[in-house]
Amino acid sequence: MTKLNIRSATKNDSSDLLEWRNDPLTIQMSQSTHGVSPADHDLWFQKALKTQSIKLLICEIESDLKKILKIGMVRFDGTADNLYKVSINLNPLHRGKGLAKKCLESSVNDFSIKNKRNIQLIAEIKASNEASKKIFCDVGFKYLKNIDNNFLQYMLDLNL
Ligand SMILES: CC(C)(COP(=O)(O)OP(=O)(O)OC[C@H]1O[C@@H](n2cnc3c(N)ncnc32)[C@H](O)[C@@H]1OP(=O)(O)O)[C@@H](O)C(=O)NCCC(=O)NCCS
Numbered sequence: 001m002t003k004l005n006i007r008s009a010t011k012n013d014s015s016d017l018l019e020w021r022n023d024p025l026t027i028q029m030s031q032s033t034h035g036v037s038p039a040d041h042d043l044w045f046q047k048a049l050k051t052q053s054i055k056l057l058i059c060e061i062e063s064d065l066k067k068i069l070k071i072g073m074v075r076f077d078g079t080a081d082n083l084y085k086v087s088i089n090l091n092p093l094h095r096g097k098g099l100a101k102k103c104l105e106s107s108v109n110d111f112s113i114k115n116k117r118n119i120q121l122i123a124e125i126k127a128s129n130e131a132s133k134k135i136f137c138d139v140g141f142k143y144l145k146n147i148d149n150n151f152l153q154y155m156l157d158l159n160l
Contacts, residue, residue: 004059008057009057011045014042014045017073020072021035021036054075054076058072059102086123108139121141
């Protein structure tokens with residue numbers, strides 16, 4: 001498979017992230033169940049880029065024509081000192097191609113290398129989101145509990 005590159009998000013990624021966030025499947029699988037306005041997204045994104053406890057990683061690959069393709073985003077949201085919520089959102093154009101697992105795996109590796117502490121990662125996944133449950137489990141997350149009827153919590157202890 002083509003090598004996947006992981007980098008931190010920059011202000012130039014804002015419009016892509018908004019587009020992926022407002023994609024119907026993303027909304028269907030998210031806890032908020034509605035789209036985000038450009039103004040609200042902008043406020044959130046500017047703040048996220050400056051917030052130490054939030055890491056937004058972008059996964060890219062190089063096409064055969066040497067063009068850089070943005071595959072998706074993996075987000076780490078620090079909720080307590082050593083606890084981060086992780087979520088993934090693939091560019092709708094690159095879903096269903098078997099890239100999600102590699103994206104998540106490489107992002108978790110990148111995150112764990114750059115955060116040398118004993119960290120636990122939590123993922124909250126809709127019970128019906130089979131593709132997401134599959135990739136998180138493949139990367140090593142374990143089912144922890146049901147949050148409610150719709151969402152399940154998975155955990156990965158980075159144990160650094
Ligand atoms: C969830 C998401 C990242 C998965 O990416 P994807 O490219 O669509 O995933 P894939 O098609 O590669 O499928 C991943 C795995 O799930 C499996 N899978 C997909 N649909 C499945 C289903 N209905 N039942 C069982 N397994 C399924 C695939 O076979 C694949 O397994 P494999 O790697 O062993 O072949 C992507 O769909 C997405 O961004 N969705 C919107 C946002 C979202 O739901 N994020 C997750 C919130 S934490």
